[in-house]
Amino acid sequence: MKDRAALLPILGEVFRTHGYEGASLALITEATGLGKGSLYHFFPGGKKQMAEEVLAEIDGWFEANIFAPLRDPSDPRIAIAAMLSGVDDYFRSGHRVCLVGVIALGHARDEFAVQVNDYFARWQDSLAVALRCCGLSAVVARRRAEDAVLSIQGALVLARARGDSAVFTRTLSELKTRLLAA
Amino acid sequence: MKDRAALLPILGEVFRTHGYEGASLALITEATGLGKGSLYHFFPGGKKQMAEEVLAEIDGWFEANIFAPLRDPSDPRIAIAAMLSGVDDYFRSGHRVCLVGVIALGHARDEFAVQVNDYFARWQDSLAVALRCCGLSAVVARRRAEDAVLSIQGALVLARARGDSAVFTRTLSELKTRLLAA
DNA sequence: GACTCGTTGTACCAATCGGTACAATCTCCC
DNA sequence: GGGAGATTGTACCGATTGGTACAACGAGTC
Numbered sequence: 308m309k310d311r312a313a314l315l316p317i318l319g320e321v322f323r324t325h326g327y328e329g330a331s332l333a334l335i336t337e338a339t340g341l342g343k344g345s346l347y348h349f350f351p352g353g354k355k356q357m358a359e360e361v362l363a364e365i366d367g368w369f370e371a372n373i374f375a376p377l378r379d380p381s382d383p384r385i386a387i388a389a390m391l392s393g394v395d396d397y398f399r400s401g402h403r404v405c406l407v408g409v410i411a412l413g414h415a416r417d418e419f420a421v422q423v424n425d426y427f428a429r430w431q432d433s434l435a436v437a438l439r440c441c442g443l444s445a446v447v448a449r450r451r452a453e454d455a456v457l458s459i460q461g462a463l464v465l466a467r468a469r470g471d472s473a474v475f476t477r478t479l480s481e482l483k484t485r486l487l488a489a
Numbered sequence: 490m491k492d493r494a495a496l497l498p499i500l501g502e503v504f505r506t507h508g509y510e511g512a513s514l515a516l517i518t519e520a521t522g523l524g525k526g527s528l529y530h531f532f533p534g535g536k537k538q539m540a541e542e543v544l545a546e547i548d549g550w551f552e553a554n555i556f557a558p559l560r561d562p563s564d565p566r567i568a569i570a571a572m573l574s575g576v577d578d579y580f581r582s583g584h585r586v587c588l589v590g591v592i593a594l595g596h597a598r599d600e601f602a603v604q605v606n607d608y609f610a611r612w613q614d615s616l617a618v619a620l621r622c623c624g625l626s627a628v629v630a631r632r633r634a635e636d637a638v639l640s641i642q643g644a645l646v647l648a649r650a651r652g653d654s655a656v657f658t659r660t661l662s663e664l665k666t667r668l669l670a671a
Numbered sequence: 672g673a674c675t676c677g678t679t680g681t682a683c684c685a686a687t688c689g690g691t692a693c694a695a696t697c698t699c700c701c
Numbered sequence: 702g703g704g705a706g707a708t709t710g711t712a713c714c715g716a717t718t719g720g721t722a723c724a725a726c727g728a729g730t731c
Binding site for chain 2: 457
């Protein structure tokens with residue numbers, strides 16, 4: 308009955324809050340309201356396929372809403388501001404955590420190494436393109452893009468560790484000036 | 490036979506590489522060479538007690554080697570440089586991951602919320618003290634300390650996600666100038 | 672030798688894990 | 702109504718989970 312596409316965000320939330328290994332089939336059936344029968348009908352590959360498709364969906368969302376605008380900016384400064392505001396929305400101002408980061412730190416990293424690496428690599432590359440459009444040298448653009456991606460991840464970790472989502476908001480606002488500083 | 494104190498680093502490494510939930514008793518017995526009998530003799534509280542004591546040991550190490558020197562600096566600039574080099578050593582230049590961060594992102598966060606929060610709070614506080622000694626205002630010192638802690642965590646995430654520990658080294662070296670910039 | 676006491680291995684427990692099998696059901700088209 | 706194919710619930714599987722019970726072992730001490 309339920310749309311398969313509507314399933315992925317729910318699965319994503321379960322993986323996000325419990326981790327890959329922690330997201331048991333019991334939790335998944337509870338969250339989705341679907342029994343194992345339906346689950347394995349939609350995802351014959353089991354948990355791994357679920358996680359893969361969730362990662363692909365996240366990747367697709369970022370590609371369309373964040374990365375692509377950065378790479379093809381009419382105004383690069385506006386594109387960068389749009390990235391920061393899009394990221395703020397996506398991570399619910401620091402209340403939500405990054406599933407790709409969670410998997411990267413967890414033991415399941417090896418199984419999803421390619422997708423995890425691609426996600427961060429494309430983020431950094433796209434941002435570096437926009438920064439070059441603002442007149443920064445290739446070396447500086449790459450380093451600042453790396454700094455931005457890493458700061459966002461670190462802010463999510465710290466926000467969750469301290470139970471203080473304001474850390475995330477502060478970091479994004481500082482990034483706005485630091486990215487384009489002289 | 491084995492010294493109980495010598496057990497904690499081994500346990501720490503298992504938790505670090507497999508996460509709290511992923512560190513099964515089977516893995517722990519294999520890594521330590523101790524059967525369940527010995528394990529539960531030393532840690533009647535089971536896995537949770539093991540993790541608690543490992544966290545306490547890590548906390549103690551950072552307190553003695555990183556935090557305390559920051560709070561009582563003869564030369565604050567040297568203390569900050571010592572922190573960066575100590576952190577570089579501890580995290581093996583980005584090859585090792587932060588157990589406290591791993592737990593913060595995982596589902597076990599709630600069980601260790603106090604210790605996780607304390608660790609990061611004391612890190613930030615200690616660094617802020619050193620920065621104030623360098624002449625920074627209280628507000629700026631606090632924000633820069635937060636930025637440093639969060640950058641280190643983010644660098645560890647990104648280094649592991651991309652399989653490139655150089656990210657961590659670059660971040661530490663940039664932090665050195667960014668922390669005390671005008 | 673007998674006593675203790677800290678330590679260890681092993682057998683065992685109920686619960687849960689991810690996954691499979693399959694019959695029952697639903698939906699849609701003819 | 703009847704057939705077809707997608708969807709679903711449920712019972713079940715072997716393996717593994719964290720944890721317990723307990724008997725055996727070790728080194729000292731008297």
